[in-house]
Amino acid sequence: MVRAAPIPPPSPAPAAACNVLAAAASGVIGFIERQGGNAETVLNRAAIDISWLTDPTLPLDLAAYVQMMEEAATQTGNGNFGLWFGQQFQPQDLGLIGGVTLAAPTLVSALEALADLFPYHQQVTHTACRHAGGMVALEYRILDGAILARRQDAELTMGMFVNVLRYVFGPAWAPEEVHFEHPQPEQAQEHERAFRAPIHWGQRTNALIFKRPSEGIAMPGADLRAMDRLRGQLIQAARGSAGDVPLIRRVQAEIRSRLVDGPPYIEEVADALGLRRWTLQRCLADEGVSFSDLVEGVRHQLARLYVERTHVPLADIACLLGYSEISAFSRAFTRWYALPPRQFRAQAAARGFR
Incomplete structure (x- = not known):
């Protein structure tokens, strides 16, 4: 009887100054192919080995990940690649940070955990959940000034964030506004259709702006024990660091x-x-x-x-x-x-x- 050759483990990703866990790229290969692109070409241009995407807890170089999304937009001919990749990206696909968020007891605590712990999922990143006048601003911004072209990443991340709220309120939920730090792209009408909200371009940070949820809104999968366990695993995966750059x-x-x-x-x-x-x-x-x-x-x-x-x-x-x-x-x-x-x-x- 001939035994099948064992599947080799993923080759180690090179050390990087700051990383994002591979869960952020869950499903990207299939999405590129469905958009008419060639995933192998995209990954090669971004210097990402396909084996690094097999384990959601493996670290990817953040700059390479962001470049991958820009390359995907170019290679597929879909300038709104990041927008639509983010819109279909469900919280349960986001690995450890998604698990922490979904296991939180309430929606308010889920959003606070997402903002507090996201820099362990994606290092050298600013996230904050700011409250003012009955409104919430869920902010996101990369803190590495060497990463210049990052529109696709911003749009997909805002999509990931909006789907946390849609997980609770349903697919028709919409924020009051969406802010992006980059200038208005072509086919910007697709962004209003995706978020069902006015879009503001050229802002200081990327952000969802929405009415503050009631403190009593429970998360459907609330599990404090699982939340604590996943939080520890997330911090361990990031080696206890939110990253650093010069x-x-x-x-x-x-x-x-x-x-x-x-x-x-x-x-x-x-x-x-x-x-x-x-x-x-x-x-x-x-x-x-x-x-x-x-x-x-x-x-x-x-x-x-x-x-x-x-x-x-x-x-x-x-x-x-x-x-x-x-x-x-x-x-x-x-x-x-x-x-x-x-x-x-x-x-x-x-x-x-x-």
């Missing part, structure tokens, strides 16, 4: 989130990082950069990303980058790229950027 990349992330309100102040960024202004200045000086250098650098990088999205008005890009006038943005862009933004955009369109 200070410069954290500063870049905070600058990015504030540009929409105008040129950021170093005091605000230092406060967000839990530092005094002079401490932050000294740390940056030790790295050979100044705060103004980093502001310039973030604007420089985002300018190209946005200008290559040929549907985004240049006036909107100027606002997103903190310029009060489009002429100031045009002068800066020309200094960076030796071409005015309209000419650079025309060349990008010829190369096939959308």
